[in-house]
Structure formats: C-alpha cells, structure tokens
Amino acid sequence: MKINQFARMDAPFSQKVDELRKINFYPEQADFLPLNELYLYFLEKVLFEASSQATLAQKLHGFLATSTEDLYDYLAHKEINLTVFYAIAMQLLGFEVDDDFDINDPLKKMDEIHLYHHDALNDEKDLINAWYDLLCTHNKDGRTLLDSLAANGYFKQFWGLDVNKKPLIFNGKTQPVFDTSKLIREVVYVESSLDTDHDGKRDLLKAEIIRPVDTELGLKVPVLYTASPYNEGTNDKTTDKITHNVDVPLKRKEPNNTTYEEIEFKYENSNLPAARKVNGTSRAAEETFGHDHNVTINDYFLARGFAVVYAAGIGTKDSDGERTCGSKEETLSTTAIIEWLAGNRKAFTNKTDNIEIKAWWCNGSVAMTGKSYLGTLATAAATTGVKGLKTIISEAAISSWYDYYRDGGLVIAPGGYPGEDADVLAEECFSRQKQAGDYLKIKTQFNQDLAQITKDQDRDSGNYNSFWDARNYLKDVPNIKCDVVMVHGLNDWNVKPRNVFNLYKELDKLPIKKKLFLHQGQHIYINNFQSIDFTDMMNLWLTNKLYGVENHANELIPDVCVQDNSTEGTWHAFDGWQTENPQTYAYKFQTNALSLDESSPDTVTFSDQLKVEDFNLYKKNWDKWRQDLLSEKENALTGNHLIFKTNKFEKDIYLQGCPHLKLKVASNQDKGMLSFMLVDFGNIKRLGEVPSTLALKALDAGFQWKEDDLKEFKLTAPTPWKMITKGHINLQNRENNWKNSEVKANQFYDIDLDLQPMFYHLVKGNQLGLVIYSTDMEMTVRGNENLSYSVQLENCQLDLNYETL
Template sequence: MKNHQFAFVPTKLTDIKSELHTIRFLDQENQSLAANELLHDLVNRALVNYRTAQSKEIALTDFMVDADTDAHEFFASQAPVSKQQFYNLAFQLLQFQTNEDFSLADPLTKWAEFNLPILLDAPDEFDSTTVLKAWYLLLNTHTKFGQTLLDALAADGYFAQFNDLATPLIFNGKTQPVFDTTALIREVVYVESDLDTDHDGKRDLLMAHVIRPAETESGLKVPTLFTASPYDQGTNDIAGEKLTHNVDQPIAHKDPNQLEYSDIEAVADQQALPAKRIGNGKTARHAEEHFQNGWGYTLNNYFLARGFAVVYAAGIGTKDSDGLRTTGDRAETLSTTAIIEWLDGKRNAFTNRNGEIKIKAWWSNHNIGMTGRSYLGTLQTAAATTGVAGLKTCISEAAISSWYDYYRENGLVVAPGGFQGEDADVLAEETFSREQRAGDYHRIKAKWEQQLADITRDQDRLTGNYNQFWDARNYLKDVGNIKADMVLVHGLNDWNVKPRNVENLYQALKDVPVETKLFLHQGQHIYINNFRSLDFTDMMNLWLTNKLLAVDNHANDLIPPVTIQDNVTPETWHSLDNWATDQTIKTLNLNDQSEIEHPYDHVTPAFFDQLTKEQLTEYTKHESSGQYDEWLNDLVNNPDSPIDQTRLIFKTKPLAHDITIDGKVGVHLTLASDHNVGLVSAMLIDYGEATRLNVSPSTIGLNAINAGFQWTQDSLREFTKQAHPSPFKMISIGHLNMQNRQNSYRVNELTPNQYYDLSFELQPTFYHLPAGRQLGLVIYATDLSMTVRGTMGVTYHLNTNQSSLTVPLFNKKA
C-alpha cells in the first residue's frame, strides 16, 4: 500500500497539548509522566474495547515492542522508549500485521514505504514531549483500512464514553464523530419554489427529507449538506427503456445554414407566477411527516456523526413534489436553489402539501454545502452558477457542465458511455417519479405527455446540432456568477460524463474569485471517498469544517490545487498546481517516417464504414463498462481483424523515454467522404503489452470503514493491477460531424469526394506513457458504443500528408 495524507494540519506543541486535553488523551493525571509511563497511559486509553485495567494489561501482552518484548513487559520495566519501539506499537495500533506487513526488526523502512506520516526530527530515544508529538501525529495517521486512528477509535466507542464533550468537537482542524446518530431527527418539509412547471396555477412545492442531529433541539445551529438527487424518489426504468431511441440508423444529411450564436441563444422564460401561499398564520417547530432510513451518500453519513444536517430533495416532477421534469434547464436549477434558500432562511416551507402551516429551518446556521455525483453533481454546478446566497461550497463529482457535452458532440448525437439510445427525454421519463403515485399521475398525465413530446422535439436527434434547447442547459455561460468554493472530482476514464465537462468548468473557474480544488482519478463513474491511498474524506472534513463552520484550519493551503491519480503505479497520487495548462505541444505528422511506425504506402489511404448485420449483432451482444470489448479489440488491435477496412491505425515508434499527456490532444485531418454525409471518430491508444490498472476499483476491505460509533459502514476500495497483461488501453476519444467542421451549430455543405480540413479535440486527459510503449491514433467513423450506427457504406480517404496530431505534454518546469 501507499498512503497519501494531505489533510493533516501542522500543529504547535502548545496546541497539541490543548487538543489532546480536549479529546481526553491528556489530563492532570498523565501530563507530567515520564515517557514510558505516558505512552503506557495513552495506549491504555486507546484500548477502548477493554473496560478494566486488568483487561487492558492482558491486551497489551498481544502487542510487541520488539522481537523479544511484549508491551506489557515493556511498560512494566519502565525502560526508555526508542523510536523503533514506538513505531512497532504504532503499526499494530494501526491494524497492520507483524511479519506480513512490517518487520519488528525494522518498522521504519515499511513506515516510509507506506508513506505514513512521521516525526522527521524525532530522536532515537523519546522523551515525554516527543511521545506527545508522535502520539498526536499517530491519531491522525491512517490505519491499514483507510481512516485515521482517531476515527477508528471513535467507531469503537472512544468518544461515546464521555458525556460532556463539546459539540462540535474540532481536532486537528477537523470535526469529530461525537454526535448521537441513534437519535437523529428525520422529517419531511415542502419548500415553495418560484416555479409553476405543471401550470396548475399554484407554485410548485418541493418535498425535502431533512436529517438533523438531536442536539439541535437544545438550540445548536448546524451546517447542512444538501444533495439534490432526482433519483431519490425512485426511477421509472421500464418506461425509460421503452422510450430509448433506436441508434441503428444512418447519419442524416443536414441542410446548410449560416447561423450565428445569437440565433440559437436561449432566452429566459418570463412567465408570470402565481401568488405565494400565505398559509394559515401558524408556524410549526416540527414537521408533520417523518421518514425512516433510506438511501444515503456515505460521505453525508460520515458528516451526520460529526454534527452536520443532511437534506435530500429530488426536485420538480418527482414523487411527492409538484411540477414536471425538464432535464437540466433553469427550472431544475431553481428547484435546487429553492431548497438552499429555505435553509438560508429566505424561503417558505410547509409541513404538508396543503401549504397551510409554515416551518422554518430554525436549526440551520445558514451555511450550506452540496454533495453528490453525476446528476447530483450536475445540479450543484447549476445551483452555484446562480450565485445563490447560503451556498458556501460544492463537492461536485462526475458532473455535467453542459448537457450538450453529455448527449452530443460536434454536431453528432453521441451517447454517454454505456447508455446507447438515451437522451434528455429518456432521462426525464426515468426521473418523473410522480408516475409512481397513481392518483397524482392521473391528474398530471396529459401535461406530462405534452412535456415529454416537447423535449423529444427540441432535443433534435435528427441533426445533433447545438440549439436553444442545449444552450438553456449550458451552465458554463454563467460560471462568472459562482460565489461558492468548488471541489471538482472526475474520472479520467469516465465515458459516461466525459472529462470535457470537468475540464471546461475547471478552466472557466480560473477567472472567478473562488477557491477551486480538482481531483482526477483513474476510475470511471465512481465515488472516491472510500479509497485507501488518498485521504479524500479527511480533506473534505478539513474543507467543510473551514467553509461551513468557519474554522481557520488552513484548508485552502493544505489541499493541493490539483490532485491526480497515476495510471501506471498503483496507489500513487500527484499534487500539481494546474491541469491542462502551460504544456509543451508536440506535433506528430501522420506521414512522418521518423516518428510513425509503418506509415501507409499510399498518401490517401481509405477506410470503409460498414458492418454486416451479423457483425453488428455479434459486436453489440456484450457490453462492458460502456464499451463493446470484442469490437474494440478488433478495431484497434487485431491484426487479422474482420473489420480491418473500417479503420486506419497510426502508431509511433516505441517511445525512447516516458511522456505524460496533459490536456486535450488535437486531431487535424484532411478527409474526404464519397457521400454528402460524414462522421469521423478518433481514439488515442496506449499500445504495448503491460499489466495495467483495472478499469474499476476492487474491494480490499468489506465494510472496513466506519462513519462513527454504531453507525454506517463502507467498504474500502482501491485500484489494483490486472491479473494478466493487456496489449492496449484507450486513452481518449473524440467525434465530429463533417458538416459541423466550423462549430456545433453552423452546418456546411459536404460535397462527395472533396477533401476538407477538420480539427477537433479528444477528451482531456492526464496520462503517463512509459518508455517502450507506442502512442496510437485510430481513425474510423461509426462508434458502436457512442454514435448512431447505421454503418451506411461510406468510403473515406485521408490525406496523410496534411494530417497530424498535436499532443500536449506535461511541462514539469511549469
């Protein structure tokens, strides 16, 4: 294993003593003890599951301080404490196993290899002060199972034994799990929005599930983590499947246009709103409705034990709320900000759907953060771009920044990986959970069917062009309004919400005066708060303690601007100042015999876009991780491929030295189609037999992570290496409609057999390519996993003399 901990706050000795007093590891009885006695006392206090002095001493006989001495004998001898003995004990307290994980003869070698925090200036013999410093650091060190020792002790009941701890309790700049999760209050409120999307003459009410600490009943004001999840009230999977579009059809020829952006710019709807509900003059302190445990994001659960409230709301058009689904437009944004405004004390909510008795978020300290992945992260971005008051930060994971970049690309209908045939209308139908209440759906059915028809029409699958519908769902236009500090998390192998979404937002935020942190991992569409190698949860604790509790803990400085997981070495993360910035650009000409291995004999090689019906059926039979693996292998790697004629492959000669691609690779082609339509796809490939990281993380500790005492659990995960070498890996991908060679809304004519200069960018990446590997570019047309796939028999010719690849290389000096 290799550990990366960024969330440790360097602390002065006076503060170390004060904080250890606060969490009851130091008091009047032990603060003057000699080193051996002090360490003995600290270890005994950490043996939470042993309730008597005798049982603790028996437990100490199972700890070894060196190859010959157990901890009981050692402490009884009152011998000096050596550095080696301390770290032998420390390893065992951190749940590492002797002989298997480390050697008692030399613990420090493995301590350094595992990258665990250590006192750099510690002497070989510890005095009492050194013991305190080392113990403080140890409490903040990750165990073998990926959480700090103090968190592990808390899960065993360390804090539960005390009745008078401060709430919240801050240790090393982070909140601690001292709140009683068995007494959490769960209640339902209905927030009134500034919307009437179902046109019933009443403002849409939005149901919200509130979970708050029982301590709020005594007057404690707490911050809130809000997760806006359209899936929270259930999904209509069968209806969505029926609505899924047929993609086995050819690309359509489009009539040329001379559109400017002003022609397709979205215009805000200025419809008059019904009057606000006035209620009956009564205000309740408690809700009428309650709910039991349901789905909960594990990061939210972690903070519930630390005194944060958590709110889940599904938004307009979901079960027990009013309105209609719209898939990402301003109405969904305002249904998200309405909840924030209620938490900030600026909007009404009611105790039931009749809208009679008002209820305030009287327990809120008016500091709100948002959490969640995918659609849940997307609505964070949407809300943040309004500049809504009260929203202090977003932890936005795998989020869409422009819905066009989710369902379209450069004038093409392009599916999110793994969801061929899905579109904005399908997603609207899947999340319209009002269907699940028979009476409610009966009253709204006709309006919903019209709404769905409007979305299907306006999304325009025929052309794939950017239009008013997509412009209304482009949050990048309003990034300048953001006032919340942003944490952006994304997978470099996420072909569902592709990396372009986070890169565009990250670059736009550079001009906005907010704090931004970026995390890029080697996963697909996943959460990373349960990884062993990175203290992501600790960093988010540091971050939210700063942003929502106003604790000056240096979170902005300690958390790196950019944290990127390495794709070659397991459990390795790089902290950088920037991503996709200040690179060195290398140009590879596709006919350059000094760089390209086995260039084509003809200057204008051809590829033919057609599969037989049998091939299409076979290739699309088995889908894995958003790809059709057999097709992908035949397309990019198989020398005897039955579809050899459908692609051109360019490989560099084996690399003489390592390179790291940093950002967006540019593809520049001079290409001709023998029809008046054309689409071109490009894949960037890492060629070379190698044992790479698996595409999905593995569970390495089932239910190993505890969010608090007798509270929820999560499994520890990590990216591991493949059991067997693989010959290639796709690095990035891109697509272009040849008629949209200027931009995504301007359509040009395509004359058969005429060459056109085309330039487009692949999805941004950060990819380490070791020496000896080959960088490959595969040029083809139909992408079975993403584009329409009529494979209509178009022949393309590429002029290799006028085609190239521009590769942004990581500039280590930048």
C-alpha cells in the first residue's frame, strides 16, 4: 500500500504551538518539561479514553517500543528517540508490528508507503514539531490521526466553544467541533424565475437545509449545496416502459448542408409570471424533515462548521415545474438556490402563504458538490457566473449532454444503459408523479412536453442540433468565475472522459484556479479511498474558498492528480492533462499490425452481421462479446472486426490525450458506422476498475455520526487485455456532428476522429492494439444488418501522444 498525502500544510513552529494549544494538546509548562514527560503528556492526550492512570498504563503496555520492551517499560528507564517515536507512531496510525513494519526500522516502511516523518528528535522542540505533524498524518484507514481521535470523541469538549472561536482551524483545515446530534433541519421554498409547468405562477423549489445549532447563536456558516434530481425519488417502472429499443437498423440520413448557425440555441424566457407578493417575514421555517439522501463528503463537513443544502429542482416532489433533462431551465433552477443563499432571491416558509424567509445564517459563500447528474448541475451552475458560488467539486459530470447520449452522429448509450435518452431521464426524475394529487394537475402538460423532448432529441439521426446545443455547457464556460475541482474515472463509460477533458481544456483559458483528479474507476466517488487524502484536500480547499483561510490550498493540491493503472496506491502529480513534452507517434497500418515504419497496400474487410443465435447471445452477454471481440482465436466474431497490434514495447510508456485516427473506409451500403477500441494486450495483473472494500463502516465523519466504507483499487488476477479507450462515428458525419454527408455504396471516404481521451501507463513487454468494428453491443443501435466495411491500409494512420518512461 501507499498513502499519497497532499493536504499536509507546513507551518512555522509558533503556529504549531498556537494550534496545539487551541485543541488542548499543549501543556502550559511545556518549556520546562523533560522530554519523556512531554511525550507522556502527548500520549495521554491521544489516549484520552483512559480516564485513570492505571488504564493509561495498561494501554502503554500494549504498545511495543523495541523488539524486547513495551512502551511503558521502555519509558521507565530510557529517553524517547526517533526510532521509538515512529515505532509508536506507526501503531497509533493503525499499522501492525511485523505484518506492516519492522519495529527496529519503522522509517524504512514510512518511506516506502510515503508517510511523512522528521529526521531528528533531539529536544522538546523536535518532539513538538514531530507530534504536530503526526496528528496531521494519514493512518492505515485513510484518515488523519486527528480525524481518528475525532471519531472517538476527542472534539466533544469543544462543542460548547464560543461561536466567536468557531470554526476551529488546525493545519489549515476546519475541525469537527460542531455537535451533529443537534443539527437543525428545515425546509424552505425558493421562488425561481421560471414557469416550466405553464401554470401562470413562478415555480417554487423545495430546499432542505441542515445547519449547525451554533447558527442560532449568531455564527454564520458557508454552505455545501448538492442539486440532486434523484433526492425526491425516481420512476423506475415508468422509465422501463419508455426505454427505447436499440435493436433497430442504422438509419440512412438525407444529405444536407446544415451549418452551426442554423442550429445554434438562443435562450428566451418570455411571458414570465410576476413574482409573488410578500405577505410577511419569518426567521423560523415551518417544515422539517428526517432522512436525507446524503452525500458522504457533505456529512464530513457538517461536523466542521458548514451547512448542507439539498434541492432536487424543478419537476420533483414538493417542487413546481417539470424535468427537462439538462436544459437552461434546469440550470436556472439550480442557481436559484444559490441566489437565495447569497441574499439575492426570495424564499418562503410554505407554498401558499407567501411568508418570506431569508438565509440569515449563511455567510454568503457556497460550494456545490456531487457526482454524475449532481456534478453536472454544479458545472451548469458555474457557467452562469452566479454570485455567491465560490467553488464546485464536480465529480463524473457531464459538460455536454450530446457527449453523454451521442457520439460522432450516432445514438450512443451511457455505458450499461442501452435505450436510455434525455426523455427517459426526464421521466425518471419527474418525482412530482409520486404525489398523485399533484400529478393530476400536471400530467397532461408534462406528457405533452415529454413528447416534445422525445422529438427534439432526434434518435433517428443522432445529430447535434438545437436541442443538444441548449445542453452544451462548454459554450458558457467563459462565464465561470468560481474555482473548480473536477474528479473523473478514466474507466467511466457512463459519463465518458471526453466530458471532463473538454471542460478542462476550456477552463485552461480562464483566470481561475482549477484542480483535476483522474482515477482508475468507473462512475464513483473517491473520498473514501485509502491511498489518497482526497477528503483532507477538500477540507483544505473549502476552508480556503468558503472561510477565507490562507492555507496554501492552491499550491498544495496538485493541479492534475492521476492514479496509475499499473500499480496499487500510486498517484502522479502533473501540471496539466499531459506531461510537458509528450511526443506524437504516427503509427501506420499493416495487415494485423501497427508500425512506425511503413504501411501496407492491402485493403481489408470485415462484416457486421452475425448469425441470429450469436447476435442474441452477445446482446445479452456483453462480457462474452468483449472477450470474443478482442480475441484472435476463432469465434463467432471472427470476420466481424479487425485487430492491429504494435510490437511489444521495450520500455514503459505513458499514453496521454486523445488518440487521433485517420482512415480510408468504404461501406457496402449507403450508410455505415464504425466503432474503435484502443487496447493494452499482455497477460499481466492490472488494477481493477471496481474498488475493493477494505473495511465496512470504517470511516467516521465525526463523533457518533455518519460512517463510510474504506475502499481501494487492488490488482486483479492476470488478464490478457485491458481496454484503454474507445470511440464511434457515423460515416455520414465525417465532416461534423450536424451535417449529413452522402455515402455511396463501395466508395472510399476519408474519416478523421478523436477517440475518448486517456491517461494510461502501458508496461514494458505489452502491445498496443487498435480494434475496428461496427456494432457496439453496449452502446450503439444493434440492427444486425448485412453491412460490411473495407479499409485501405496505406491511407490509414493512428496518432498517439506518449512519453517513454
């Protein structure tokens, strides 16, 4: 294992002493205490559960100081030294003697797993320095030692601290000095500038608030806001009925000369009803709630002086309006909550009396959190430049809905969800349907508007049009004023990596601070991982952005942090999406091979049609389909794909950016589609795409508060291959995604496209392979038609950016 810790802040000695005093971890007579007495004082603090000297002695006997003495006996006649200090430190951090480290040389293991340590312990000042940094060091369970103490109740003594002394900052981060057993839960209804259900009234939006009781005593706190359309329930049975059939032929599109100007979306919000007249004001909400659909990183910060707000938005249970799947209206529904928190919009205590309530407890600073649709709405909100939004932590987020449901002029499903589309997701999240009385009033209007979404999304063509342009947040990135954290899985084929890659490129043009984390997982959160201090980094980040504490968050957190796919627990820091000087290598095509030397004059062909029994098997068993697709052994897909491989690499390489492909291709019909996989071939152990659970409920967000599982990516048993990235294109969209070009049967055309972006460590001895095929059983339509394709190899090229390691 390795622990990659970035959020530890170097502090001058005077600051360390001051902060240790603030958390009652510093004796008044520290300057006069002998070394062992000072050390015992620190031990007594960290073992605070022991309320008697006998119990403390019992605990000290439980630690091994040397190979022959426990800690209690050692301190009775010897002075603490560097080796013993860190032997005990390792045990305090949860590491086991012999199994995890050598008691005689703990520093060797600390260096191996990247744990910070000092190199000298000669006097009391050295001891104080080392102890302060030990409290900030991550343990075996993926939390700092101080957070582990917090989970056991150390900070309970500070719950009654004067609000003028809160939040409590240690090492640049807020500490859990807030009583989570007394959190205030309340509901308000924010008035938007929308009327998406066309009832002649502005849509009211339900917001659920969780805030510290200290706010009642005058403390103003910042907010972590999560916009989640799923929070009020989903309509799974209904969406199953309207999910689209993908076992249909690819449709030929009538050639056209459509330009972007013809399809560009321009937002209008005319005929907006008048705002409600305020009939009175109140500081107290009239409604509370119990269970919340919590985001675990939000729970962590509820103990540390932040409020949390959840809002599902228009068209959800207890709110007005309709779901519209990624539209401008959904963005404005999201920002309405921020505007209220910042004091720039009205909210009411209920939906009928028009009694206004302000966010008087909020300091006006907001961050947005969440994954997938939640992170998508955070990105969308940021593109408005809304006042009060200081930062977003956007995880696995969509930056353009076309890149979620389409690719290269094709209908492309999010991985694992063939047949889903914008209309299906709108129906899925339209939780007003769960309240029969409310649904009765809106049913007819919603069904009409849902039918319009179905029409406008245009599954027949798969083209980029006004509907998708309205849902392209990249166009509005220049409006972003807040700082941005992005997190994405390099194996996320639900929200594909192009979404974060394109967003990162556009943000690179702005004078804001941005951070990017790329992990090896799929569609997941990473705040509960052993190998990286993500939660601690976000504490550093949010303490800086929302509380204004100067803690060097911008400098300490890497600009780009990438998890290595070839070894466990390894993260690399970069200045950008790629290393400084990766080279571009132009690979030529030979029969079954990729070469840097020359191409072959051959023309090769493959078919798309399968026997009915094989087609029916593969569309239900994607693992079997992938296995046969990437196999060079005879199987039902032999003849239905082309595989081109490089020689075995003599050194490790680091693949970066987007593979660019140029092909000369013909179809035997007047239409066609191609799919591609870039593959790592070689029978080796690889990092799994699904993290392993190391311990259930091992991570505490505070004292007797919410818990989370500890997870980590582990190496799997050897596998013969690993898909690195993929891509798709409709041959009729070879110029762009909105123009249909003609395809004549058996005529060759030049095709240029970028595959999805990558960051991949290919190890020495393995081969890179490009697989060309047509129907993607997981993502494209599956017509099983009599389509075949020819490829002129001498006119093909694969451009790859990589660095030799």
